[in-house]
Amino acid sequence: xNKAVLLQKPFSISTIDSSLPSMGExxxxxxxxxxxxxxxxxxxxxxTMPLVSYPRIxxxxxxxxxxxxxxxxxxEFRVGDRVTVNPYSSCGTCPACLAKRYNTCQFNQTMGVxxxxxxxxxxxxxxSKLYKSDKLSLQQxxxxxxxxxGYHATERAAVTLADTVLVIGCGVIGIGAIVACVQKGATxxxxxxxxxxxxxxxxxxxxxxxxxSKQDLLSRIDELTNSKGVNVVIEAxxxxxxxxYCLQAVSFAGRVVAIGYAKEDILLNTSLIVRxxxxxxxSRNALNEFKPVxxxxxxxxxxxxxxxxxxxxxEKAGEAFDFWYHHPAxxxxxxxxxx
Numbered sequence: 001x002n003k004a005v006l007l008q009k010p011f012s013i014s015t016i017d018s019s020l021p022s023m024g025e026x027x028x029x030x031x032x033x034x035x036x037x038x039x040x041x042x043x044x045x046x047x048t049m050p051l052v053s054y055p056r057i058x059x060x061x062x063x064x065x066x067x068x069x070x071x072x073x074x075x076e077f078r079v080g081d082r083v084t085v086n087p088y089s090s091c092g093t094c095p096a097c098l099a100k101r102y103n104t105c106q107f108n109q110t111m112g113v114x115x116x117x118x119x120x121x122x123x124x125x126x127x128s129k130l131y132k133s134d135k136l137s138l139q140q141x142x143x144x145x146x147x148x149x150g151y152h153a154t155e156r157a158a159v160t161l162a163d164t165v166l167v168i169g170c171g172v173i174g175i176g177a178i179v180a181c182v183q184k185g186a187t188x189x190x191x192x193x194x195x196x197x198x199x200x201x202x203x204x205x206x207x208x209x210x211x212x213s214k215q216d217l218l219s220r221i222d223e224l225t226n227s228k229g230v231n232v233v234i235e236a237x238x239x240x241x242x243x244x245y246c247l248q249a250v251s252f253a254g255r256v257v258a259i260g261y262a263k264e265d266i267l268l269n270t271s272l273i274v275r276x277x278x279x280x281x282x283s284r285n286a287l288n289e290f291k292p293v294x295x296x297x298x299x300x301x302x303x304x305x306x307x308x309x310x311x312x313x314x315e316k317a318g319e320a321f322d323f324w325y326h327h328p329a330x331x332x333x334x335x336x337x338x339x
């Protein structure tokens with residue numbers, strides 16, 4: 001039998017017996033060991049995620065082991081390999097897909113959101129969606145997807161070693177962006193409302209920290225940049241205030257990258273956009289970042305394991321969601337152990 005976590009409706013989670021998935025000729029069957037909870041999962045739990053329908057098996061941040069494969073799966077994938085999975089789908093024919101930006105396919109269905117996800121003991125996927133590593137642990141593999149989302153934002157911003165980058169929001173997505181910027185040689189300023197999260201980031205090569213609940217963000221940016229502003233701002237919160245900060249903190253001819261989903265429409269100062277001639281881009285999911293993130297994790301320069309705040313067994317998944325809901329400041333990443 002295949003045990004799974006089912007989000008029946010907002011604030012209602014149960015463990016069910018699900019049927020074993022079928023496996024096609026080009027698919028791989030794998031035993032799911034760890035699944036990370038992401039902000040989308042928490043929004044689905046709270047009933048504030050408009051893209052999810054119920055009931056739904058959540059989960060798309062995966063650390064798994066291959067247990068079987070179809071007869072048309074390439075030899076590079078073997079039974080026993082440790083893998084993670086690209087959880088997005090692409091139609092191949094929409095404008096985004098024709099531009100080879102499959103991460104933002106108009107008809108994307110992310111595992112655990114628009115279709116059932118991997119919070120079940122056995123799962124199947126097309127081999128083209130798999131990334132393997134013989135160096136990373138299964139827990140580390142479950143961190144690859146969220147770190148890749150942050151890494152993708154730095155690609156959208158074309159960050160280089162010449163840049164000073166402000167990252168607003170230091171959850172796992174923000175940390176992915178921060179570490180990618182450090183890897184690229186940029187000067188990084190991290191802003192958040194949690195002292196614990198900010199002090200944690202000193203282990204990842206961040207040069208400047210700003211607690212926006214205690215310090216004036218714009219005054220501090222002026223001090224750090226001689227009133228020039230930062231070259232790049234990456235917004236990983238999704239609030240009206242932080243989006244306003246982006247336009248104010250960024251330099252003339254700067255770049256702003258939007259990751260955070262705001263819960264309401266936001267009025268932006270268009271005169272700043274025009275006068276500064278800003279490049280403002282969205283960043284959704286990840287594209288070609290899984291491999292460089294795996295390589296970054298394999299290098300072991302930073303203590304990525306410390307991103308994991310708690311691990312809950314499958315039977316206590318409801319407790320995991322409830323804890324995160326009531327203690328958001330205490331959580332960077334929660335993993336569910338499936339097997």
